[in-house]
Amino acid sequence: MQDETPFFAERLQAAALALESLLSGLLGPAAQADEIARPAHLLEAMRHGVLNGGKRLRPFLVAESTALLDGSADAALRIGAALECVHCYSLVHDDLPAMDDDDLRRGQPTVHIAFDEATAILAGDSLLTFAFDIVAAPETPLSDRQKTALVLALARASGHGGMAGGQALDLAAEKTAPDEAGIVTLQAMKTGALIRFACEAGAIIADANPEDSRRLRAFGEKIGLAFQLADDLLDLTADAEAMGKATGKDAARGKGTLVALHGQAWAERELERLVAEAEELLAPYGTRSAVLVETARFIANRRS
Amino acid sequence: MQDETPFFAERLQAAALALESLLSGLLGPAAQADEIARPAHLLEAMRHGVLNGGKRLRPFLVAESTALLDGSADAALRIGAALECVHCYSLVHDDLPAMDDDDLRRGQPTVHIAFDEATAILAGDSLLTFAFDIVAAPETPLSDRQKTALVLALARASGHGGMAGGQALDLAAEKTAPDEAGIVTLQAMKTGALIRFACEAGAIIADANPEDSRRLRAFGEKIGLAFQLADDLLDLTADAEAMGKATGKDAARGKGTLVALHGQAWAERELERLVAEAEELLAPYGTRSAVLVETARFIANRRS
Secondary structure, eight states: OOOOOHHHHHHHHHHHHHHHHHHHHHTSGGGGOSSOOOOHHHHHHHHHHHOSOOOOHHHHHHHHHHHHTTOOHHHHHHHHHHHHHHHHHHHHHHTSTTTTOOSEETTEEOHHHHSOHHHHHHHHHHHHHHHHHHHHSTTSOSOHHHHHHHHHHHHHHHSTTTHHHHHHHHHHHTTSOOOHHHHHHHHIIIIIHHHHHHHHHHHHHTTOOHHHHHHHHHHHHHHHHHHHHHHHHHHHHHHHHHHTOSOOOSGGGSSOOHHHHHOHHHHHHHHHHHHHHHHHHTGGGGGGGHHHHHHHHHHHHOOO | OOOOOHHHHHHHHHHHHHHHHHHHHHTSGGGGOSSOOOOHHHHHHHHHHHOSOOOOHHHHHHHHHHHHTTOOHHHHHHHHHHHHHHHHHHHHHHTSTTTTOOSEETTEEOHHHHSOHHHHHHHHHHHHHHHHHHHHSTTSOSOHHHHHHHHHHHHHHHSTTTHHHHHHHHHHHTTSOOOHHHHHHHHIIIIIHHHHHHHHHHHHHTTOOHHHHHHHHHHHHHHHHHHHHHHHHHHHHHHHHHHTOSOOOSGGGSSOOHHHHHOHHHHHHHHHHHHHHHHHHTGGGGGGGHHHHHHHHHHHHOOO
């Protein structure tokens, strides 16, 4: 595996800027120029939660999956914004004292620190709700059939059978360590579901045939697994550094991960295998899939 | 104004039973008979939050608004279930320690008491998400155009320009008392938006013409105002009883209400006026609107 090319880094950054610009507009003063009073304090908290300088990897996957099949870039940007609202609402709620109790995210105070707990709960709720507003809004240049399919897929990726369900399993895992199958299920739901949705969304936006849809979903599943494995490896490295030792079993975290079960060498081989399989899935598209393939590598190799 | 007829009470109760039955099925073991693992603990918390023996007034309004215009009763029941999920998610989150900090609701422990805070946050998030799942699901017998319109209207009634925004204004009102216009805005958002949506939903489900849609929306606005005024009167009575005195200015609650500003006699006259205006709006439908008119009276006269 190799580091990303300058071209890829620029493309990822350009997509992140376009997304920030859209979200800032949707949650900005101009969006309030109607008869509805949107409390300024709540809007500020929503902006704090979502305009956080993230890499915007999920919206990038929506954009590139859509581009692979010649779908509308404008629609992909809006669906990416909706997806990022869901991702960021989950971060705002996960950071709450009753959940992970984190005071900092990307070096900035978390929403309940910068505002207060009640405002953070409401800002998260509002970001989640706004995601569906964005999908269904007239400004999203898709058919009602596509919008309905996207609402359903996003709700299922986010809800009790997806991300929120995975988060509940994660809380339970702090008390009773899950077995390997349990870890796989937890991770597929908690982080995998939104990443898979990102790729599936491209197929829906581009009105893909069943074969293309199946390939993009399968690609999303592979890179969702890779994302989590890379995350676990990063945690291990961070722990090792923090503990001043070069190896570790991750037992200190009190939660099982596949890396903790099988070791770092296994995880690195598994990552290579997942990226190769993801690449293989997109082979029928030839060089058109180059950016998505590079995204898979980026996900596996990322160091933050 | 008169008490509701036995016929009305039976109809309201039958609708509540049908709704509980649908929601119980949607969140029951049968709904899990697929490949997706839905954490049992989270599902139980969602059921605790939503299967709470409420009057189900909002779903009833969806059903009766739909019936007025000969729309699909099956669709109305499912949209009512989605709306109730949104209403109940807001109760679960409002009861949290960081918000209203309530231990009991309808005589039962609130979700964060019966489970824990983290589970209550996730159960609320999941109920909100599930609402959009229900609207968009293939089982909802509506066109994609209708589903898209309902998703958008529900998201706007619930989000930062609707219910959640009203809740944020309500929190702010505990620090700085709003003026009369501020109170009206707060209430229109916090409680009015979902009630208006309930009536608007009937028009969307029945594919109503613009004139019928306008009437149902206006009707929803009137009874939303009446609902809040009746609530404020109930609070006053409850406070008076708790404080052992028969009159009161509601100043003890630390929040302004229109009843506190203008007094009980004014509020009772205003309620009568709102019900009369609501009735007038539906006059073109003759006796077909009898149940909705009785619902308006029920909302104004309710004692719990």
